[in-house]
Amino acid sequence: MGNTFCLFCGCVQQSNIGVVERWGRFYKLAEPGFHFFNPIAGECLAGLLSTRVSSLDVRVETKTKDNVFVQLLCSIQYRVVNENADDAFYELQNPKEQIQAYVFDVVRAHVPRMNLDELFEQKGEVAKAVLEELGKVMGEYGYSIEQILMVDIIPDKAVRLAMNEINAAQRLQLASVYKGEAEKVLLVKKAEAEAEAKFLGGVGVARQRQAITDGLRENILNFSHKVEGTSAKEVMDLIMITQYFDTIKDLGNSSKNTTVFIPHGPGHVRDISDQIRNGLMEASSAQVNIE
Template identity: 85%
Template sequence: MGNTCCFLCGCVDQASVGVVERWGRFERLAPPGFHFFNCLAGQCLAGVLSTRIHSLDVRIETKTKDNVFVQLVCSIQYRIVKENADDAFYELANPREQIQAYVFDVVRAIVPRMALDELFEQKGEVAIAVLEELEKVMGAYGYCIEHILMVDIIPDDTVRRAMNEINAAQRLQLASVYKGEAEKVLLVKRAEADAEAKYLGGVGVARQRQAITDGLRENILEFSHKVTGTSAKEVMDLIMITQYFDTIKDLGNSSKNTTVFIPHGPGHVRDIGDQIRNGLMEASCAQIDQQ
């Protein structure tokens, strides 16, 4: 578009279309190439329109259903239809302002019916609504809307910070849950291991005591058969005294010497022997009762 020109010849570039007038009235469209014009007959090249795709970025500020002000950046790709280039040349003086006005109107009619989260999820639907409205309106003026993209949705800074804090709090809460579950599993496993260790320790102590009891019983019986005139009690006392002195010897030979006060004397040795003998007898009775 532009001022009226009058030449004897003219050239229309590729991806463009020329508008030819006769005595100020539209006559025809000139395709790309070299053209002659009869100036004496009133022919002239009134203007040249590009048929390439143009891009227009529109920034719209509006608010959502939950009263959050946002800025939307909408990118519109449009071009002139070659067959209707005369309508585009004569009908609209500023097509960019016309497109921008319709985008404002449609977006500000749709977005206030959506919450902020819905807007992020359904921005494609907003673009489709704008596309349908522009195709219907701009098609009558010789323009074709190729694509409409919602390039960006920019909430207010305070809203963005709040959204980030909410997301961070949710993630921290989820992390706390997982951490608690992990600690619970660890405590349960530790308790199970401790119970198993105590059970196995008890089994070991029981087997140790049973082995000691069996060994003492065999020693007493063997000694009684080989040495005539001895009673089981005398043999038991001898074994207990021998083990008593072995214990004292082991304490003295230990690498980690510690002062230990042990009552020592014939009477105390007799008391220790009576205690051990009574314990063995009680263990034997308990084993007989279980059988």
Template identity: 60%
Template structure:
């Protein structure tokens, strides 16, 4: 704003307050105005119409006795049609707004627990904005927007909250891991049961095949060699298998020594035991 030869310049987005002999006369819009100082006219001051922001940090206590710092951002501006009220009625606009913000926050936050305060930030901001709008409109100011930009608990409280959150996540992870291990164990047991079932079927079929083969051998030998009984044929087959087994054990380079009774009588006992075992296997497979 300039003042030269009774002329004044009012900048854009600004209004000036004109007085005559110390009494309010009018509001000067942006542009050039004639101001005859010799007739008592003067500019008392100027008022910006730009949007302004005030950040207010307020310490208060929640319902669960946690002290927090609430940071509110107030966006406001003076109204051109109420410029005289904005200029004359308030000496310190920012202090006035800060006082109202303190009052509303300290009346709202103590009703909420800490977690609820974080969740209801918008409700707190709306309460502050409504109160400011109602109070500041009488002074020629408009509250454009009110934001609760941060709620800061004590550092120890934040650390405790982080530890609680971490413990909860670890608990969930442990449950998921236990559930996964449970599923693996169930699947492993199902696999083992299926494997044993199939192994049993294989053993049963193997024994059945052995019995069928021995039966065919006995029948063929009895037909081709008259006068022999099935018992004689079985004894001969079992003795042959016995000696084949002894030969395989002796031929293996890494076989473990096996001590068994040996002799003609022992062979008869072995044959009797093998025959009884095969007959039992055949009967169980049927």
């Protein structure tokens, strides 16, 4: 339901304030409620002003310090001050245009001092400067600036694409660094594992040879004690010949080998026996030197 008036009375709705004139001059302000007017004394209701908070969106195009054209979308929230409603009614014919002009002036004075990155980081400072300047000016005309919001900063399309490409390149570079570090860790761990495996393999071979040597030593001693008149060399030759035939048997039973040429004869057997014995003696001597 709107405000209702007649010649002698009127009703001012809530969130509004009336301006009463007498003989064409400002007389008083009419608060919300029912009012009587005396037309004989020249009183009349000249107009109404809303005291609600109004919002005005202003789009400002300007240039930053690094020569990038941007558009700033500002949202200005303002209202009429009840006590100074007469100034708002009589002083300004179009308050929206006045507010817009001051926003243009302040924004275009501050933004050219900043780079594009600084503008995104300090948009609150720009809004604060606009609020201070606009609040002082519009306060003289009966308006209160409640709040100013920098809703959006829109650079040129080509600039936005370039910024996205820079960000994507930086992220790809960082991903490459992490990928390289991961590959480095894998290579180091693989090398450590191979080194550990070779070390353990060497220990196993050394223990195996030591066990073989100890076993041969025990066999020779047992055989010499049980069979009188046999020397250690004869026992060693017998053991080597037995191992030689066992090796030939294992090679023949292996499914992976098709044809194996091995020199065989009494002389070859003696040569092989001497070679095996000399090899075991050298290995045993080396083991003693190490210990």
